[in-house]
Amino acid sequence: MAASVKIGILNDIADFTGEDPSAPEGSRPVPGDITGWIEREIDALRQSGRFDADVELIHAYALGLPSGTAEAVEHAYRQLAESGVSLIVGPAIGDNALVATPLAEQLRMPTINWAGAERARGRWMFQHQVGSHEDESLVIARQMASLGRKRLAVIYDLSPIGTRHLKYLDGEARVLGMEIATKEGISPLADDVYDIAAMVLKAAPDGVVYLGLGLSAPAVSRALDRAGWDGPRIMNTAGLRGYHGDFAHACNGWLYIDMHSDANSTLKAVMDRMEAPRRQALAVAKGHDIGRLVAEGLARASDFTREGVRGGLEQVKWLPAAEGHEGTLLGFGAHDRGALHGRYLVVRQWLDGETREVAA
Incomplete structure (x- = not known):
């Protein structure tokens, strides 16, 4: 050798x-x-x-x-x-x-x-x-189903990551008898999504999902807070950004997919x-x-x-x-x-x- x-x-x-x-x-x-x-x-x-x-x-x-x-x-x-x-x-x-x-x-x-x-x-x-763009979305759907959610609003990055997540979330939601009531794409670098949040909430969802790389997640969180949304909200492993900077506080209350168990x-x-x-x-x-x-x-x-x-x-x-x-x-x-x-x-x-x- x-x-x-x-x-x-x-x-x-x-x-x-x-x-x-x-x-x-x-x-x-x-x-x-x-x-x-x-x-x-x-x-x-x-x-x-x-x-x-x-x-x-x-x-x-x-x-x-x-x-x-x-x-x-x-x-x-x-x-x-x-x-x-x-x-x-x-x-x-x-x-x-x-x-x-x-x-x-x-x-x-x-x-x-x-x-x-x-x-x-x-x-x-x-x-x-x-x-995983594929596996995470299944876990997200099953977690929301376990909370009794039936109508999901999805805000996702207009990127290969966001759209791939959305595809698998939609498929698993159908299996579980859930409905994606509304979905809106945003730039992966978006900083102002107040109008988008207001639009998806008009569909009267009982759960909100963010899918993407996470740079735009704090903006989504701010918009939901300002709109007074107090239902469950969950994101993919974009939530791992909470280990850096102010992300965890900006996305306080969010469920997310992680890679470690206590x-x-x-x-x-x-x-x-x-x-x-x-x-x-x-x-x-x-x-x-x-x-x-x-x-x-x-x-x-x-x-x-x-x-x-x-x-x-x-x-x-x-x-x-x-x-x-x-x-x-x-x-x-x-x-x-x-x-x-x-x-x-x-x-x-x-x-x-x-x-x-x-x-x-």
Whole structure:
């Protein structure tokens, strides 16, 4: 086996903080950077004697969708491929993962995206599901049905993320005997949706759903508050933005889809070892699982060629996941490109700036 391997890290999530990922490295913190988690899990395998190769991490930054361009993502991806990496980790935004997927297939580059786009899978593109445009919508519909809701109003981003969520929400609502009474699309960057909110509330819904990337979610929340709406409101994993800035307070009372459960024993063990505060539970769960996928894939690879790493990832199976409800498993397979198996989505709610798990 080769003595060293290069891994590319494609960071495309600067929109979480509004920072510019094209700025020189070191001039600002990198939001959502998973480098430390990958290093941590590789070191754990070194200490166990299962891995002894040198690993070089190479970074590329892309101001991708929705605030940037698909071309920026493609440029960053090709930059990493040309640098000689055997594996790329990223992108993290669903729209950008869809851009990268055909590139992974064309360049025969093993890639693990950590986005919600189920369609961002292929022979060479693996998906670690930080949410799912398809699965989240089913959980949302079932949660609203459990609350006795029958007529939903939906405000969704006019983007591949928003429209994909809407398609699956509509399908599951029909199965459950619910009706989408009204739906209105907005810009993913919308800041004023008062008129849209007033319009959907005229349909007399008994539940409101927001679907999208989340940049426009605070505007939706403000508009509903001003209209006096006091019924249940729920959003997709856009609610994960509550871990940053003022989002949690701006969207107080919203149910949302998260990736961690307070009852997950694997997560609890990692949190205890790290002495991590409760507020970091999501970051710990996500980081641990992504890092472990990378480390285990390398350790199981026959060699560090791209073909060898792809085969190594396919051999990662049935590892306990820190994400999701207790019993969620982590791994891939010969024709399995979705990393998380089981009840990996968790309904939570933002209340007074804190996230609280909602009973299943």
